[in-house]
Amino acid sequence: MPDRFKPARVPLRLGLLCALLLSAPLWAQEGQYSTRNPNRSNPTLILEAEMSNIRASSAQLGARIQTAMEKLEEVARLTSEQEKEAQVDSLFFTLRDEVYGVLNKLDLNSDFADALNRAKEGTIVLKSWYERQPPDYPNREQSIAQLERAIQEYDIVEERLNQSRALAQEKLSTIMRQHRVILQEMKIGKVLEAIAAARSVVEGLNDITRAMAVVEQKTQQSLQASIPIAN
C-alpha cells in the first residue's frame, strides 16, 4: 500500500482537526483572506462589538425621540409663534442628523458588514467539513442541521439590515418632507395640526429602533447557532 494511503491515521487526523474546530469554530477562515484591517481577524468578536455600536446608536435615537416628544409638548405651550417655529425647525434638524447617523452605522462599508460575511463564510466551510465526516461521527447530523440554521439566520440578518437601511432612508425623506409642510402650517396659524403632524413623524422613528432591535436579536441567534455542538 502506498504511503499516501494510511487509513489508520485518518481518525487521528480527524480528531485533531475536530479539536481545532471546536476550540475555534471560525478557524476555517484563518489565513484565507487578506487583512485590510487586522482587527477583523475574529468575526465573532467584531460582530459582538458592532452590535453594541448599533445598540448604542439605537438607544441614542430612542432617547432623541423621547426628548423630541417632550420638546413638542413644551412647544405647544409656548406663546410666541416665532419661538414655536424656531423650536420645531431645530428639532427637525436634530432628528434628521440623528437618522443620517443611523444610516451611516448601517451602511455597507463597515466592519459590521464584513464581519457578517466572514462569520457566514466560516459557518459554510464548517458545515461542509461536518458533511464530509462519516455518518457515525459524534453529533454529525445535529451539527449540520444547526450550522445550516445559522447560515439561514445570517441571511435573515442581511435581509433585516437591508430593510433597516431602507426604513431609515424612508424616514429621512419623511422628516424632510414633513419639515417643510409643518413649518408652512405654523406660518398660516395651524399650530395644533402642525404639532400633531410633528408628533406623528417623531413617533414613526420608533420603527427604526424596532428594526435595529430585530437585527441585533437575529445576529445573536446566528452567533449562537454557528457554535458547533460539543462532543
Added chain:
Amino acid sequence: MMKNPSALLLAGLLALAGTAGLAQTADQPDMGRLFEKVNAVATQLQENLNGLEASIQASRDSIEKGGEVLDAMLESVRRVHASMAEDSEIWTELDALLKLWEERRKETLAKSESNPAFQPIAQAWQGRLDTGRQLRNQISTERANSLALMRAIESDRDIVLAYYELGQADKAIENLQKVSANLTSLNENMQVIVKTASDVQRMPIAQ
C-alpha cells in the same frame, strides 16, 4: 478575458446604460468593468466544465489521468476562489462601487432637503445599492463554497487515488463525479452572480 462576442456586446451596452449621466474617470470604480471580470470567471469555469465527464470516464484505467482530472478540478475551484478573495479585483471593485453609490445616495438625499424632486433619485440609488448588496452576499457565499470544495478535494484526493490503485476504478470515478457535481453547483451559482451583476448594471439613475 471575455470570449463570447455577444456577452462582450451586452457588457458594453450595459456599461453605457449603467454609467449614463455619470462622469467616469479611469480611477473610478466601474460597474461595466466589474461585470466583465465576473463574466470572465464564469466563462472560464463553464469552459473547464465542458468535457469534464468525458475526461472522468477516460481516466478509468489510469491513476495518472485520474490524478490529472482531480488536479484540474481543484485548479478550477482555486481560480474561482482566488478571483473572489477579499483582496481580489472583483471584491475590491465591488466594495469601491458600493461606497461610491452610498455617497451618491447621501449627496442626493442632501439635495432633496431643499428640492423634493431629488427624492425619487435617492430612492433609485437605494434600489441599486440593494441589488449591489445582494451581489456582494452572493459572491461571499460563492467564496465560502469554493473554499469548502477546495478543502473537500484536497482531503479526498488520496482516497480517490487509492481506489485506482486497488483496481476499483468505479469507486474512484464515483468520487470524481461527486466533485464534478459540486463544481456544477458552483457554476450554477456563478451564473446567478453574473445575472445579478447584469441586473445592477441595468438600473439607470436619472440625473
